[in-house]
Amino acid sequence: xxxxxxxxxxxxxxxxxxxxxxxxxxxxxxxxxxxxxxxxxxxxxxxxxxxxxxxxxxxxxxxxxxxxxxxxxxxxxxxxxxxxxxxxxxxxxxxxxxxxxxxxxxxxxxxxxxxxxxxxxxxxxxxxxxxxxxxxxxxxxxxxxxxxxxxxxxxx
Amino acid sequence: xxxxxxxxxxxxxxxxxxxxxxxxxxxxxxxxxxxxxxxxxxxxxxxxxxxxxxxxxxxxxxxxxxxxxxxxxxxxxxxxxxxxxxxxxxxxxxxxxxxxxxxxxxxxxxxxxxxxxxxxxxxxxxxxxxxxxxxxxxxxxxxxxxxxxxxxxxxxxxxxxxxxxxxxxxxxxxxxxxxxxxxxxxxxxxxxxxxxxxxxxxxxxxxxxxxxxxxxxxxxxxxxxxxxxxxxxxxxxxxxxxxxxxxxxxxxxxxxxxxxxxxxxxxxxxxxxxxxxxxxxxxxxxxxxxxxxxxxxxxxxxxxxxxxxxxxxxxxxxxxxxxxxxxxxxxxxxxxxxxxxxxxxxxxxxxxxxxxxxxxxxxxxxxxxxxxxxxxxxxxxxxxxxxxxxxxxxxxxxxxxxxxxxxxxxxxxxxxxxxxxxxxxxxxxxxxxxxxxxxxxxxxxxxxxxxxxxxxxxxxxxxxxxxxxxxxxxxxxxxxxxxxxxxxxxxxxxxxxxxxxxxxxxxxxxxxxxxxxxxxxxxxxxxxxxxxxxxxx
Numbered sequence: 001x002x003x004x005x006x007x008x009x010x011x012x013x014x015x016x017x018x019x020x021x022x023x024x025x026x027x028x029x030x031x032x033x034x035x036x037x038x039x040x041x042x043x044x045x046x047x048x049x050x051x052x053x054x055x056x057x058x059x060x061x062x063x064x065x066x067x068x069x070x071x072x073x074x075x076x077x078x079x080x081x082x083x084x085x086x087x088x089x090x091x092x093x094x095x096x097x098x099x100x101x102x103x104x105x106x107x108x109x110x111x112x113x114x115x116x117x118x119x120x121x122x123x124x125x126x127x128x129x130x131x132x133x134x135x136x137x138x139x140x141x142x143x144x145x146x147x148x149x150x151x152x153x154x155x156x
Numbered sequence: 157x158x159x160x161x162x163x164x165x166x167x168x169x170x171x172x173x174x175x176x177x178x179x180x181x182x183x184x185x186x187x188x189x190x191x192x193x194x195x196x197x198x199x200x201x202x203x204x205x206x207x208x209x210x211x212x213x214x215x216x217x218x219x220x221x222x223x224x225x226x227x228x229x230x231x232x233x234x235x236x237x238x239x240x241x242x243x244x245x246x247x248x249x250x251x252x253x254x255x256x257x258x259x260x261x262x263x264x265x266x267x268x269x270x271x272x273x274x275x276x277x278x279x280x281x282x283x284x285x286x287x288x289x290x291x292x293x294x295x296x297x298x299x300x301x302x303x304x305x306x307x308x309x310x311x312x313x314x315x316x317x318x319x320x321x322x323x324x325x326x327x328x329x330x331x332x333x334x335x336x337x338x339x340x341x342x343x344x345x346x347x348x349x350x351x352x353x354x355x356x357x358x359x360x361x362x363x364x365x366x367x368x369x370x371x372x373x374x375x376x377x378x379x380x381x382x383x384x385x386x387x388x389x390x391x392x393x394x395x396x397x398x399x400x401x402x403x404x405x406x407x408x409x410x411x412x413x414x415x416x417x418x419x420x421x422x423x424x425x426x427x428x429x430x431x432x433x434x435x436x437x438x439x440x441x442x443x444x445x446x447x448x449x450x451x452x453x454x455x456x457x458x459x460x461x462x463x464x465x466x467x468x469x470x471x472x473x474x475x476x477x478x479x480x481x482x483x484x485x486x487x488x489x490x491x492x493x494x495x496x497x498x499x500x501x502x503x504x505x506x507x508x509x510x511x512x513x514x515x516x517x518x519x520x521x522x523x524x525x526x527x528x529x530x531x532x533x534x535x536x537x538x539x540x541x542x543x544x545x546x547x548x549x550x551x552x553x554x555x556x557x558x559x560x561x562x563x564x565x566x567x568x569x570x571x572x573x574x575x576x577x578x579x580x581x582x583x584x585x586x587x588x589x590x591x592x593x594x595x596x597x598x599x600x601x602x603x604x605x606x607x608x609x610x611x612x613x614x615x616x617x618x619x620x621x622x623x624x625x626x627x628x629x630x631x632x633x634x635x636x637x638x639x640x641x642x643x644x645x646x647x648x649x650x651x652x653x654x655x656x657x658x659x660x661x662x663x664x665x666x667x668x669x670x671x672x673x674x675x676x677x678x679x680x681x682x683x684x685x686x687x688x689x690x691x692x693x
Contacts, residue, residue, distance in 0.1 A: 012495060025329055029168045036295075037168070037329040040271045046528065049494025061408040063295075063328035063401075066474045067489070083492045 004034075004057030006065035007119070009112075010084040011076030013047045016112035019137060020074070021052035023116060026133040027125045028056035038063035049083055072122060074115050095119055104152050107145035117153020127154070166333045171299035171325040174332055175233075175263060176201035178303035181334055183342040185230035185258075186210065188218040190576065191607040192237030193272040194326035195265035199235055200610075203620050211610060211619045214543070214576040215240035219247040222260055226316075227354060229257040229343040231307055238266040238279045239542065243577070249286045251316050253364035255353035258343060259310035261303065262288075263319045265326050268445050269471035272606075274523065274540060276469075278445035283318050283422035287368050289375055290318040290422040291384065292400040293325055297332040302419065304337040305384055309420075311340075313371045320421075322444065324401045324471065376423035384419035385428060394481075395436030397429060397453065397460065402444045402472050409477040421449070426456045433458045442480060444472045499528050504673040505599055507646045509534040511654040512566060515661065518557075520549035522569035522578075525605045525675075529568075537568070544569065544577025547585060547596055554590030562592040563661055569596075572604035572612040574629060585666055586636050593664040595657065598629055601675035602682055609678045623689040633668040640667035647673050 007024060011017045018039050025037040039052040053065040065087065073088040074095040075081050081096060088094060100114045113134065120130055134150060135143055169177070175198045179187055187202045187209040189195065203209035212218035215236040225232035236244060241264045248262065264282070267273040283290035289309055291302040299321065306317040352360045379385070388407075395414040398406050403417045416432040418425065433439035433453070440461040441450040450462035463480045466488075479488070499505050505526045512519055513536050521527060521537035522545060530537035539549050550567030557565070569578050578598070585594055604610040611617045616626025633641045640660060646653045653671065660667035674682055 013497065022329075025168055029166075029331065035168055035329070035331060038324060039327055040323065046497030046525065047495070047500065048497030060330075061404040062474045063324055063330065063404065064473055066408075067491075080495070083494045086489070086492060 002058055004055045004060045005072075005123075006070045006089070007054045007072045007074065008051060008065055008070040008084065008087045009054070009074045009076070010049070010051035010080050010087075011112070012080060013050050015050075015076045016109065017050045017052055017076060020076070020112040020116055021054050023113070023130075023133045023137050024054045024119070025056075026136065027129050028054065030129050030133065031125055033057060034060045036060045036063040049080060051084060051087075072119055074119055076112055076115060093122060100153050100156055105149050107142065107149065110142075110146050110149035113146045114149040114153035117150040118156055120150070120154050166331050168329050168331055169296050170197065170327055170329050171293065171296045171321055172197035172327070173201045174296040174299035175235075175303045175319070175321075176205055176207065177334055178300045179233045180205045180207050182304055182307050182339055183231060184233045184307075185342070185345070186222065186225045187233040187235065188212050188221050189235035189263075190215045190218055190240055191572075191604050191610040192240050192265070193607055194267060194323045195235045195237050195240075195263060195321070196607045196610065197326070198233075198263060199619060202233070209619050211612060213613055215244040216247055219244040219251070219262065222262075223247060223251050223254075226256040226258040226260040226310075228345040228347060230345045231259040231342050233261050233263065233303075235263040236265070237273065238264055238277055239273060239275065240264075241279055241282055242277075243543070245282065245286070248282070248288065248316065250356050250361075252287050253356055253361055253368055255314045255350065256310065256316065257314070258345070259307040260316040261306040261310060261319055262316055263321060266320060266322045266445070268322055271323050274542070276445065278448060279318070279320055280421060280448045281446065283320070284448075287372055288316050288318050288422070289313070289372070289420065290320050291419055292320050292421050293419075294399075294401055294403045294417070295325065295328070295332075296330040297336070298419070299325060300332050300334065301337050302384065304339050308339045309375070313375055315368070315371060318422075320400070322401055372423050375420075376426070379420045379423060379425040380427045383425050385425055386415075386417040386419065387432070388415040388417070390414040392435065393437045395432055395439045396442050397432065397439065397449060398442045399449065400444060402442050402477070405472050405474045405477040406442050408474045410481055418449070424449070424452050426452075426458075429453055430456065430458050433460060440481070442472070442477055496531060497528060498531065499525065500676055502676050504601060504647050504671065504675070505529060507650045507653070508568075508597070508599060508671055509536045511646070511650070511657055512536050512568075514654060515658055516564060517657075517661075518553065518561065518565045520546045520553060520565065520567050522546040522573045523606075524570035524573055524599075525601075526568065526570055526599050542577075543573050544581055546573075547578055547581025550594060550596070551581075551585055551588065551590060554592055554594050559592055562590065566595045566597050566657065566661070569598060570605075571598060571600040571602065571614045571629070572610075574598050575613050575627060579632070582633060582636055582638070582668070586638060589666055591664065593666055595660045595667045595669065597657070598668065598670045600629065600670050600672040601678070602672075603675050603678040605675045605678065609675070609681065617685055617689070621685040621688075623692070629668075629670050638666050638668050640665055641670075642667070643670045643672055645673050646671040
């Protein structure tokens with residue numbers, strides 16, 4: 001059995017870490033893969049560190065990615081990179097805010113989605129699947145800005 | 157898996173949502189509980205799916221209400237976090253002796269590793285201590301299936317059933333589908349007197365205890381034969397007995413070994429465990445938390461290896477299970493310290509702690525967002541034990557400290573916590589007042605903030621935010637005979653607030669100060685609920 005793909009999304013409470021992991025998990029799910037997503041609630045609205053793991057593949061057991069085995073680490077806040085770097089496996093890819101031009105984002109709170117755009121270039125899912133998951137997970141008035149942020153990240 | 161079929165038949169949901177779906181699918185009449193991470197979303201999802209869900213003032217009341225539902229022949233679901241079961245335990249131990257006409261499923265959401273809790277107690281011990289059958293799901297599909305099985309077991313043996321979940325089962329999303337377990341339709345609610353089965357005076361409780369043990373023996377035999385346990389045949393050199401989410405880590409860490417995964421973990425399928433252990437060269441138990449399964453196996457004379465004591469602390473995960481299996485005793489890597497949570501900028505609790513710090517108060521505290529007052533920059537909370545303890549602990553400090561120090565003691569607790577377990581503390585204060593008097597400070601931010609903005613009896617709105625009866629803290633305190641009762645906005649009237657606390661501390665009298673200002677994160681939603689409710693009037 002092939003190993004699952006491990007993605008860790010990290011940041012601070014209020015940045016949309018859990019929203020981003022929901023969207024990613026749903027994209028993988030709609031592609032017919034086994035998916036597990038793990039997160040911790042409770043303290044996340046109080047501005048502390050938050051992270052969420054998404055794992056997908058033929059078969060996934062643990063909902064958490066083993067430490068040091070993440071294929072992709074998406075960090076929404078630069079100061080959270082050192083805290084989470086140990087999650088990343090050898091040869092894993094770090095995706096961070098400096099990879100996008102935040103000035104281009106019409107909605108500054110959509111850094112999470114813009115970084116999903118960057119991540120999307122590495123994953124075998126269609127733009128249509130991403131758009132559909134984005135729309136299902138966000139209120140309608142935010143669709144346009146977030147689809148735009150996603151494109152900015154994807155085309156970076 | 158075909159992607160189109162997957163999307164139509166399957167769903168990616170959390171364990172909490174899966175329990176709610178099962179409750180809907182089997183016609184649960186009432187879901188009740190008290191919010192607590194990681195259990196809160198069960199009742200919220202149940203309500204969102206159209207179920208009748210209610211927040212109770214605390215877990216004990218919730219369980220009592222649910223017992224009534226089950227005595228009426230209907231199906232009841234009660235949800236709480238692990239420590240909530242301590243509060244509800246009084247009801248649990250004795251309802252186990254009674255005979256239910258309907259079903260009663262008690263969800264205990266444990267928090268090994270304490271992601272958001274004050275302790276990491278292992279509530280599997282409650283099943284054993286109270287004599288209540290217990291199921292332990294390992295993912296969302298099992299959370300769904302086992303909720304239905306719990307209803308079935310509860311009705312078949314007329315007993316309450318504990319559904320013991322953990323943080324990673326509650327809050328992980330995994331793929332599941334509904335309709336996997338078919339159970340009978342619920343009974344039509346109906347009441348018949350049955351004194352000997354439900355009135356636990358000693359004359360009736362003595363035979364009831366015998367009856368309970370007999371039923372548990374029957375369930376144990378059934379569990380051996382047909383319980384929801386799973387055998388994975390692998391190598392015969394190593395066999396692992398496991399339960400709950402630990403199963404997932406075992407499968408990932410050691411895909412080649414034989415596994416006996418236990419679903420109904422009280423009463424245990426001891427003969428199946430014995431058979432399994434005998435079928436492999438070495439049998440190990442991998443479980444999160446306390447050595448519950450390993451002790452039970454050894455008591456039954458089954459030769460098993462357990463985990464080293466250091467793995468009793470915190471959650472398990474794949475890496476830790478690999479360590480246990482490899483006998484790796486090198487120190488575990490410590491996770492890099494993240495940014496700790498903090499009171500939000502502009503949070504009304506901030507100005508409260510500023511004042512208390514200035515007045516050099518001694519602060520027995522309580523459980524909620526305001527517990528963060530213990531961290532810098534305030535460092536203004538001196539104790540946190542359990543819900544409502546602020547008042548009792550404060551009184552004890554007042555009774556024993558020298559007067560100069562006693563006069564600095566202020567009990568601090570939140571609005572929802574006050575309703576949960578603070579009211580009896582106020583009664584104690586009136587009944588046994590300290591010589592120096594006392595000051596109780598209720599931080600009323602209009603919501604149960606820490607668990608994610610749930611309503612409570614002090615907000616005057618139900619779980620789904622509709623208008624209902626509202627408990628007034630100030631009127632309650634006055635009705636108890638407390639003369640110094642004040643309501644103040646700690647932000648808008650910051651200077652007055654500080655003066656007020658100071659003047660209360662100087663009086664050898666009893667005072668209740670209600671610092672009332674809505675939680676910043678909830679303000680907008682509260683305004684919207686109020687607007688909708690006014691329109692509905």
